Amino acid sequence: MLLTIQHETRYSFDFGVNHGLQRLRLRPKSTHGQQIVEWTTDLQGATHEAAYDDQHQNHVELVSLDPGVREVVVTCHGTVRTADNNGVVGEHSGHFPLWCFLRATPLTRAGLKVRALVAGIDADRRDPLAFLHKMSEAVRGAVDYVPGTTDVKTSAEQALAAGRGVCQDQAHVFISAGRLVDIPTRYVGGYLKMDGRIEQDAGHGWAEAYVRGLGWVGFDVANAICPDERYVRVASGCDYSDAAPFTGIATGTGESRLSVHLSVEENRVGQQQQSQGGQHQSRGE
Template identity: 50%
Template sequence: MRVKVRHSTEYTYDQAVSRGLQKIRLTPKNSGGQTVVSWDTGVEGGTKELSYTDQHNNLVELLSIAPGTRTVTIVCEGEVDTSDTAGIIGQHGGYAPLWYFRRSTPQTRAGPRVRQLVRDLGKDFDDDPSRLHALSALILDSVSYSTGTTDFATTAEQAIEAGQGVCQDHAHILIAAARLMGYPARYVSGYLMMDDRVDQDAGHAWAEVHVDGLGWVGFDVSNGVSPDPRYVRVATGLDYGEAAPISGIVYGGRNESMVVQLQVQQ
């Protein structure tokens, strides 16, 4: 399937920025099940200073924002060919060792609530994938999809306590639980083409777990499925922070507002 994406993020500041840097991870990866046909990231109100590939094989670009800037617009546009691999990305590659993906981070720390969730899940499963699918379903049961309760800094424990969350929270909970169960796990930020609409509210996020024999397998808790050809993988990391599409430091520039426009279609 050829998925076409146009993703624009516009930051507006009431008061001009005195200086800023933004790290962007917005270029999809060529990886199991997907091939990038074309991709372009354009910036207005900022300058691309450099780029490199990080420890997760993400393409990272660094933008500087000049003094006096009031609006920064980042527009990505491109096409990605995807195929159905039943959510399996394949064997682990790259220099980052698998044990690294067992490291917990502040957002994916397994506290009492994650531990309880894993106890509730039990151990009676035929194989790893069915155990992880059951975990995914249990998370969605415990934490219903709802916007507005959590934000980008919410931890897995906090989201379980709130009982509500978005795809980012679902991914963090699954990662925390999977690591507690001994699996290497990681966060994926990307795009999902919804069948019933072109305009999307936001980018999507899900989790991948490393299973012996299969390699990395994706789990989208929010939609109760493993990724299929409608999914485009962009960046991966131990948690949201390492895979965040845009992160940075802006000095001055009070009252930041952000408008995202995202179209994903065939």
């Protein structure tokens, strides 16, 4: 599937910025199951300073906010070719060792609620894939999807205690539960093309677990499926904080306001052109 993505993030401030520095994780990964055809990031009210790949192989752009600006706009536009691999991303790679995905973080530390959830899962842990599917079902049943009830600082234990949250919280509970039974798990942030709509409310978050013999396998608890060709992986890490699209500081701004516009649609024209080009090439051979 060829997906075209338009993502605009707009920050408005009460006062002009004295100093500001932001890390952007917005460029999708070229990984197993997806390929970037094109991608651009445009800045208004900010200046590009540097770019690098972090320990999770996330592409990071470092930008400074222009002194005195009261509005910063970051616009991303691109096309990504995806494939349905039944959620399988493949073997582990990168500089971050696999065992680090067994460590608890402030957002994923297991408490009594997570421990009780895991104890109640009726599945054989000797079959990790079947157990993970059961675990995903258990998390979805324990944490209702209710937007606006949590924030980026809500931990897995807090979301489970409240019984509600968003995709990020469900992913954190899944990650916490997996690490409790010695299964490496990680958070993934990205885009999802929802069926029947182009405009999306926000980016999406899900989890991945490492299964011996398969590698990393995705689990979208919120939608009760393994990611397919409608998903675009942008950034991953031990929890949301490692994969957040924006992190940084800004001083002298007063109150700030954030607005996001996101569209994800299938590019059928590009797919038809690719198919026609492939046919002509085959006949030429």
